Amino acid sequence: MRDIKSMTPEELTGLMAQLGEPGFRSKQVFQWLHRGAASFDEMTNLSKPLREKLSQTCSLAVPKVERKQVSRLDGTIKYLWRLSDGNCVETVLMRYHHGNTVCISSQVGCRMGCAFCASTIGGKVRDLTPAEMLDQVLFTQLNSGFPVSNIVLMGIGEPLDNFDTVLRFLELVNHPDGLNIGMRHISLSTCGLVEQIDKLADLRLQLTLSVSLHAPDDETRSKLMPVNRSVGVERLFESCRRYFDVTGRRISYEYAMIDGVNDSDWQADLLVKHLKGTPGHVNLIPLNEVAESPFQPSRRIREFQEKLERQGVTATVRRKLGGDIDASCGQLRRKRMEETK
Numbered sequence: 001m002r003d004i005k006s007m008t009p010e011e012l013t014g015l016m017a018q019l020g021e022p023g024f025r026s027k028q029v030f031q032w033l034h035r036g037a038a039s040f041d042e043m044t045n046l047s048k049p050l051r052e053k054l055s056q057t058c059s060l061a062v063p064k065v066e067r068k069q070v071s072r073l074d075g076t077i078k079y080l081w082r083l084s085d086g087n088c089v090e091t092v093l094m095r096y097h098h099g100n101t102v103c104i105s106s107q108v109g110c111r112m113g114c115a116f117c118a119s120t121i122g123g124k125v126r127d128l129t130p131a132e133m134l135d136q137v138l139f140t141q142l143n144s145g146f147p148v149s150n151i152v153l154m155g156i157g158e159p160l161d162n163f164d165t166v167l168r169f170l171e172l173v174n175h176p177d178g179l180n181i182g183m184r185h186i187s188l189s190t191c192g193l194v195e196q197i198d199k200l201a202d203l204r205l206q207l208t209l210s211v212s213l214h215a216p217d218d219e220t221r222s223k224l225m226p227v228n229r230s231v232g233v234e235r236l237f238e239s240c241r242r243y244f245d246v247t248g249r250r251i252s253y254e255y256a257m258i259d260g261v262n263d264s265d266w267q268a269d270l271l272v273k274h275l276k277g278t279p280g281h282v283n284l285i286p287l288n289e290v291a292e293s294p295f296q297p298s299r300r301i302r303e304f305q306e307k308l309e310r311q312g313v314t315a316t317v318r319r320k321l322g323g324d325i326d327a328s329c330g331q332l333r334r335k336r337m338e339e340t341k
Contacts (some may be wrong), residue, residue, distance in 0.1 A: 004058035005033045005131035008171060019053050025179060029054070032176035034072065034134075037143050038062045065143060069325035076321045079142055083108075087125055089156055090193050091136040093151060094321050099149030105167060106134040107157025112191050113226040114212070116256060116295050119156040128157070130168040135180075137173060151181055154189040154210070160196035160290040170205065183207045189254065191227050194239040201243040209243060210252040210283070211236070215262045217270040224261070233274070241278045249280045256287050257298035275313055282308055282315040 007015065012026035032043045041050040055205075063081035066088055070077050072166065072200060077093040081113040091107040110117070111124035126198045136155075146221055151173065154158045159166045165228050170186065172250075173179050189210040190197065200209070213236075215221035221228040240251050271282065284305055286313075298304070308315040 001059040001161050002057060003129055003131055004029070004054070004060055005134065006129050006168065006172075008168070009175065010179065015058075018055070019050070021050055024194060025050065030175075030177050032329075033195055034138065034172075035089070036138050059172070060264075062104055062173055063132070063139055067292055068143075070139055071321070071325045073324055076325065077140075078325050079143070081136065081139070081142060082090055089128065089132070090199050091140050091155060092280075092321075093140050093146060095146065100146045101150040101152060102140050102148045103155050105155035105157050105158040106133060106162050110157045111161070112158050114191060115292050116214075116258065118293075124157070124161075127162040127165055130172055131167050133165070133169040134179075137179060148179075148181070150185045150187075152187040152189065152210075154187070155287045158193065159188050160190045160193040161199070163196050163199070167203075170207070181182075187252070190241075191225055192231060192236045194231055194235055194310060195228065196238040197243055201239075201246040203276070204249070206249065208252060209240075210254055211240060213253045213271075214256050214258075216267055216274055220267070224258075230320050237274050238311065240280070242279075246279055250279045250281060252283055254283050254285060257301045257304065258287055259296040259298045259300075263283075263298040263300045265303075265305050265307060268304050269311075272313050274310040280313070282313055283318055284315055284341070285318045286320050304337045307326055 002015070004012075009030050011025055012030055013023050016025045019120070025253055028045055029043065040046070040054045040062070061084040063077060063083055066082040067080040067309050068077065075095045079091045079093075081091060082088050087108045089108055091105065092103040094101045094103065105128065107127050108125035109123055110120040113120050137148055137151060153166065164189070170183070173181050173182060173186075183206040187208040187210050189212055191212045212225070213221070214224050216234050217234060218228060221233055243249070244251060251297055255262070275282075284301055286301060287295060290296065296341060305315045305317060
């Protein structure tokens, strides 16, 4: 059975030809899928014989709400979606004055092993499909009633570890016959897979690349992020500089502030040195506490920010949203896993 929602309009046109149907049917099917149709029977402008042929040759699944949490503090909504195989992923809807942003997952679990992240506990189970990524945007919008204007790929999983799927998802969500969310309204976060960053640069997409940096020196970053042990900070920044040179898009560097680990003055100075000559933005993140992690939130966020800014680096402190609803990515899925043991 073919996963019909993961198909591009061109592939749908080919499918219609195989089924002996006119090409215009592909646009109708694509639009139904991207409106959230849960079955082929809902596609009422298709003939009954075509709907039957589609049900016999293609699969069409939709996620189910396993758990939904709404923050009393700021209206942030966190979903735990149950997928067709029983696995679960998280999606977060964040509401801002300029529009609503949805943070989606790209994998079930994660194999990157970052020491402060709840998503990686238990490792990677599998990659998501393009349809499963798309559904997080689509059904968050439908369930919440809030239109989505921005997407961040910062949920469970490493997007560039699921490279081809992510590219297919971007093509689908960007399509004018679908959700039509522009590339400049999409951010992709990576822990620093440099070969994939280079491949992404060559595609010259106009999305925003966010690099989970979290330390400017190899010793600290390798302790926090195993991916650094095979690459190193210098090679990562080389890829980042090349990305900017090729695309013209400024990179955002995510930096979770951890008490006594990565918040010293010398680390701020080293970060400034790495960024010299290449436009970049540092997003300082107050650490979310994870029960399985020994790390604590930094008490020097403002001092660190001021030191960066005095030396010409743009640095902001991320607004903490959903603090009362398992704010850290992976916590809700982890809690559900513990409950079902």
